[in-house]
Amino acid sequence: MDNIICVKNVRKDFKETKALKNLTFNVEKGEIFGFLGPSGAGKTTTIKLLTSQLIPTSGEVKVFGKDVYSNKIDLVKNIGVLSDNSGMYDRLSVLDNLMLFANINCVPKKNILEILEIVGMSESIKKEAKKLSKGMKQRLMIARAVLHKPKLLFLDEPTASLDPGTTLEIHKLLRKLNKEGTTIFLTTHNMQEADKLCDRVAFLNDGEIVEIGNPKSLKLKYTNDDIKVILRDESKKIMVKNDTEGACKIKAWMDSRQLLAIHSMEPSLEKIFLNLTGREL
Amino acid sequence: MEFSIRRVNALFKKEIKDLGKNMNILLMCTLPIIFSIIYSKMLGGNTSIGHPEKIDILIMCLGMNLVLVCSFVIAMLIAEEKEKNTLRTLMLSAVSPWEFLAGKALITLLVSVIINVAMFFIVGVNIQYLGQYILLTTLVIFSMIGIGAVIGIIAPNQMATGVVGMPVLMIFYMMPLFAEMNKTITKISEFLPNYNLSLLLKNVVKGTPLPRGYTFSISLILLWILIAAIAFAYTYNKKGLDR
Numbered sequence: 185m186d187n188i189i190c191v192k193n194v195r196k197d198f199k200e201t202k203a204l205k206n207l208t209f210n211v212e213k214g215e216i217f218g219f220l221g222p223s224g225a226g227k228t229t230t231i232k233l234l235t236s237q238l239i240p241t242s243g244e245v246k247v248f249g250k251d252v253y254s255n256k257i258d259l260v261k262n263i264g265v266l267s268d269n270s271g272m273y274d275r276l277s278v279l280d281n282l283m284l285f286a287n288i289n290c291v292p293k294k295n296i297l298e299i300l301e302i303v304g305m306s307e308s309i310k311k312e313a314k315k316l317s318k319g320m321k322q323r324l325m326i327a328r329a330v331l332h333k334p335k336l337l338f339l340d341e342p343t344a345s346l347d348p349g350t351t352l353e354i355h356k357l358l359r360k361l362n363k364e365g366t367t368i369f370l371t372t373h374n375m376q377e378a379d380k381l382c383d384r385v386a387f388l389n390d391g392e393i394v395e396i397g398n399p400k401s402l403k404l405k406y407t408n409d410d411i412k413v414i415l416r417d418e419s420k421k422i423m424v425k426n427d428t429e430g431a432c433k434i435k436a437w438m439d440s441r442q443l444l445a446i447h448s449m450e451p452s453l454e455k456i457f458l459n460l461t462g463r464e465l
Numbered sequence: 466m467e468f469s470i471r472r473v474n475a476l477f478k479k480e481i482k483d484l485g486k487n488m489n490i491l492l493m494c495t496l497p498i499i500f501s502i503i504y505s506k507m508l509g510g511n512t513s514i515g516h517p518e519k520i521d522i523l524i525m526c527l528g529m530n531l532v533l534v535c536s537f538v539i540a541m542l543i544a545e546e547k548e549k550n551t552l553r554t555l556m557l558s559a560v561s562p563w564e565f566l567a568g569k570a571l572i573t574l575l576v577s578v579i580i581n582v583a584m585f586f587i588v589g590v591n592i593q594y595l596g597q598y599i600l601l602t603t604l605v606i607f608s609m610i611g612i613g614a615v616i617g618i619i620a621p622n623q624m625a626t627g628v629v630g631m632p633v634l635m636i637f638y639m640m641p642l643f644a645e646m647n648k649t650i651t652k653i654s655e656f657l658p659n660y661n662l663s664l665l666l667k668n669v670v671k672g673t674p675l676p677r678g679y680t681f682s683i684s685l686i687l688l689w690i691l692i693a694a695i696a697f698a699y700t701y702n703k704k705g706l707d708r
Contacts, residue, residue: 237557260558260559261559265554269550269553270554272554273479273549274549275486276483276486280482284476284478287471288475289558328554
């Protein structure tokens with residue numbers, strides 16, 4: 185599969201602070217890639233490097249197969265960005281805010297109405313942006329970032345201030361865009377979100393990637409040997425080891441028809457991160 | 466360098482919509498008009514010796530418009546976009562810095578010309594001079610917009626435009642006002658575009674034939690447009706629009 189993002193041996197220093205240390209990873213075309221890490225790990229710095237807002241101290245950053253800094257104009261036409269430093273025009277209405285970006289990117293007005301419907305803002309099109317709640321502002325920012333159906337979408341904590349219902353709608357929208365061919369680069373603290381949405385995730389700690397892979401594969405890789413068994417009588421939960429002794433016990437419960445359910449004990453992404461770094465997300 | 470008329474048009478439309486709701490800018494735009502009404506009511510009826518003529522009243526108001534509107538409006542508009550992160554959002558939406566600045570310059574130019582024309586009619590200068598008046602004032606507007614854009618690039622936010630722009634206010638607004646009081650101030654003023662604009666307008670009203678009385682002032686105004694463009698290019702290369 186083609187790589188849409190190639191980051192090779194990238195280092196970024198801010199005076200004395202080493203924000204990124206020898207960062208190397210690829211993002212494949214058509215995937216949803218999750219970039220996970222605690223505050224200060226270097227997630228936003230990485231997005232800024234990938235969107236030509238920052239220049240690396242050393243290393244190579246390629247997006248769409250081209251160097252980011254020498255092809256800035258082509259790059260920004262094909263990407264959508266939602267980050268903590270995205271802004272909106274407070275005095276303009278929701279519709280006027282989106283009309284501006286639609287006119288810049290040659291997007292027809294019907295697309296604005298469609299996207300507003302998806303993010304649940306159809307009723308608020310005439311409302312001034314400054315009168316919107318924090319969650320509504322975030323929805324407007326998402327609508328703005330995806331309005332022109334970019335080939336590559338960068339989302340920095342997109343659902344951080346949204347209610348569960350809207351988060352679900354945003355997830356649906358992201359999956360729809362992904363199905364239509366948009367590659368998504370997502371940073372999030374929400375492990376469930378990453379687990380549900382991402383094809384691959386990378387764990388970033390202190391400017392370095394400590395693990396990268398498919399969420400399911402990572403969980404299997406870091407699973408422990410315990411198996412949770414639930415028995416019929418009194419719904420008893422028992423932990424057994426995944427070995428010959430454990431298998432014999434399970435067989436015995438099956439023979440005596442006591443067995444109700446068996447669960448493998450895969451760790452959550454959060455637990456994997458904790459095990460790898462000793463830090464919580 | 467990429468430049469799209471469509472994108473500039475989109476930004477210009479946005480500026481028009483936004484201007485109607487921007488109380489800071491609206492207040493700044495109304496000040497020269499309010500002062501032109503006050504000055505013309507107070508001084509405009511009497512044109513005998515020892516009293517300012519209509520063209521002098523218009524020149525006083527023009528000075529205010531050139532500094533407050535032409536320079537400070539564009540500076541505040543640029544600084545506000547930086548402050549509210551909308552500039553960064555635009556830069557990541559395929560808008561080039563030159564398109565962004567063209568949108569800002571166009572709205573400032575439009576507003577400045579409208580105010581200049583409104584003041585012309587409020588003060589009641591003979592309409593036969595309107596064409597030359599618009600032409601000459603528009604030339605100076607270009608240089609003042611350039612200076613304002615430099616202030617906007619230097620200032621990190623709207624508040625800072627006042628601090629950064631204070632020397633501009635002192636030099637371009639105050640100097641021509643006090644030019645008659647002191648020889649040194651007169652000498653300095655002779656090299657300012659707005660002072661030369663006032664000389665040109667007085668010559669127009671007096672009916673001085675071309676090129677006598679015009680050449681030096683027009684050359685100096687054109688030089689100021691060039692200076693403003695160089696200052697802008699230097700500041701832009703040094704500081705950038707969004708670094």
